[in-house]
Amino acid sequence: MSRQADKRTAILRATLKLIAEHGFHGAPTSMIAERAGVGVGTIYRYFRDKEELIHTLYEELEARHRAFVMQGYEENGPIRDRFYHLCRNIYRYLLANPLEFRFLEQYFDSPYGVAKMRQKLESAGEPFHALLKEGKQQGIVKDLPTLLLFGLIFGPMINVIKDHDSGLLPLNDVLVDQVIRATWDAIQR
Amino acid sequence: MSRQADKRTAILRATLKLIAEHGFHGAPTSMIAERAGVGVGTIYRYFRDKEELIHTLYEELEARHRAFVMQGYEENGPIRDRFYHLCRNIYRYLLANPLEFRFLEQYFDSPYGVAKMRQKLESAGEPFHALLKEGKQQGIVKDLPTLLLFGLIFGPMINVIKDHDSGLLPLNDVLVDQVIRATWDAIQR
Amino acid sequence: MSRQADKRTAILRATLKLIAEHGFHGAPTSMIAERAGVGVGTIYRYFRDKEELIHTLYEELEARHRAFVMQGYEENGPIRDRFYHLCRNIYRYLLANPLEFRFLEQYFDSPYGVAKMRQKLESAGEPFHALLKEGKQQGIVKDLPTLLLFGLIFGPMINVIKDHDSGLLPLNDVLVDQVIRATWDAIQR
Amino acid sequence: MSRQADKRTAILRATLKLIAEHGFHGAPTSMIAERAGVGVGTIYRYFRDKEELIHTLYEELEARHRAFVMQGYEENGPIRDRFYHLCRNIYRYLLANPLEFRFLEQYFDSPYGVAKMRQKLESAGEPFHALLKEGKQQGIVKDLPTLLLFGLIFGPMINVIKDHDSGLLPLNDVLVDQVIRATWDAIQR
DNA sequence: AATGAATGAGCTTTCATTCAT
DNA sequence: CATGAATGAAAGCTCATTCAT
Incomplete structure (x- = not known):
């Protein structure tokens, strides 16, 4: 290098x-x-200015994050398995990289990142997108707007990891699986 | 005046x-x-300084919010009914007051308000606290840490309202009831 | 009143x-x-404004101070006795009224009071003025500019009282008399 | 540079x-x-802040002042000679640098510099300190507290230079020597 | 290519003064 | 007469950005 x-x-x-x-x-x-x-x-x-620096940082973190999450992802596997796979990997990644999580949180809550957030969630590349669509078609997942389903999945995730990082709710593999399970209960028909 | x-x-x-x-x-x-x-x-x-101005603003909004949410709350009613009552009122209030929602969001994500958040969630006065405790005892609600259950309830709420306010996910009474239902599915045993 | x-x-x-x-x-x-x-x-x-308030305060303190100092002053007594009388009274007054001393100090060292100081020292009413003039004529006091003699008298006074008030040099009647004596040695022929 | x-x-x-x-x-x-x-x-x-700027300015002026005053100082010479040497040099320096004098005056009369003043006067490095101690031991100088002697020396100095700078009492070498003489008379046994 | 000294708009806060009550 | 709420100029300080080296 x-x-x-x-x-x-x-x-x-x-x-x-x-x-x-x-x-x-x-x-x-x-x-x-x-x-x-x-x-x-x-x-x-x-970097042209501070703003560009921050956006670039976000893009790179996002790419790394996605690469990790998609490891071993079976695009054609059963809905539920794919859901668990994605969720587990996201939890694993964010818990292992608290700095990145803190940054992403700030980024999305700032004027910098709201647009980016939307764009990301709606992109066809977003694996959850396809997953939920299929799930709805197969009658496994509740027939709700995708954005709403996203909220049911990512909302708890963000809260729970925040609490973990601040020391209030120490997570472990069992607990993480329980949240994922609860999240699945939320979106499952 | x-x-x-x-x-x-x-x-x-x-x-x-x-x-x-x-x-x-x-x-x-x-x-x-x-x-x-x-x-x-x-x-x-x-106000002594800007910080006090902001804290005061928060306190006043919080009081108004709580008063609204608690209207008609039956402390001894069935768990599920009380859950629906609280959730519906929170959604109603925050959707009717998008400015307050945006402010509260920023407040809790800032160094100003993290402490307040914890304090509030853990306070005995917090109606959800009692609700979830009872629910767990009665075997109706999953036996998970309260903070985790909070995440399952408020996480989706925040995300969904944010999306509504930004125009991406227009909510209505039906949709709101569906989210609450999904949230209940998440925490219910 | x-x-x-x-x-x-x-x-x-x-x-x-x-x-x-x-x-x-x-x-x-x-x-x-x-x-x-x-x-x-x-x-x-x-008071018209803050400045006038401060000037007025000065004038009143000055008048009170002067009245005290002139008590029992024999305008026609021997030079040395008159010198001791004035000095002793000033020391006594300022040591008994540390607040006034602190104020006067600040006043004279500020843009407010420099002019006042001069005016006062040069005024014919100033008893030291006549005293020193006579002393010089009689060959008892050094033939130096009056302002210089003032410096020899008031300079030590201010310093010594300041040190007393700050606790560094606790004064008593004996010590005060010794300073006055030394001051007299300084101006005496 | x-x-x-x-x-x-x-x-x-x-x-x-x-x-x-x-x-x-x-x-x-x-x-x-x-x-x-x-x-x-x-x-x-x-400079970190305005306070540091002012302290630094003081330190630099002080160093320059001291270097000038100590030029040609004979640490083992006769008391009286050393006294005259120090006084003459201080007068010379302060009269040649009225801006510095005004600044130092303000500095010592402000909360900035009171501590510094004490510290300086009491420091072993202060040449007057040793001088007066010796003088007292040899019975040449009055047996008074050192701080009081300082008052008798610096008090007149400050007053007289102030008057010179304000144009009320134009000094020259002869006059300065006369003040130093008078100051010596004040502290001499 | 890399630097960091220099910049000034903009921040929060204080306080002498005014004036409607 | 007396009040104190209201004011805004001016203070000390920060920081994203530029540019001569």
């Missing part, structure tokens, strides 16, 4: 850490540069 | 609106004052 | 106390009003 | 000038920046 890529990566990493730990407020460019071990000006060689 | 109360109210209203619409960033004191039709200094006659 | 005079006096007293204890910075009009038990606006009924 | 040092120096100089001429009140950061020919933000690159 070139020196260039090193700096770029260092900047992205520093941004992730600072925003995750201290919010957007706690991540001035000067601090990002310092933590990344580069000059402030350097940030602007790799 | 006195002139005084007018100004205080105007400031709170302006704050609600600006934070709901543009986030904490988009609500500098100068703009709050302008929107409220008062001088900047006036804000500081009614 | 009328109600009016009461308020005026209360305002002046509060001003003295606050400025002496916390400096000009620590004496906003709102706090003066509060301590005086009057409304803020009331201050402006008795 | 580098650009950097230029700006730092310009800021310090502007601060000195403004505080000397208009007091702490008359030296807002905006005005300091303007007078220094830099942006406001630049001040904060060199």
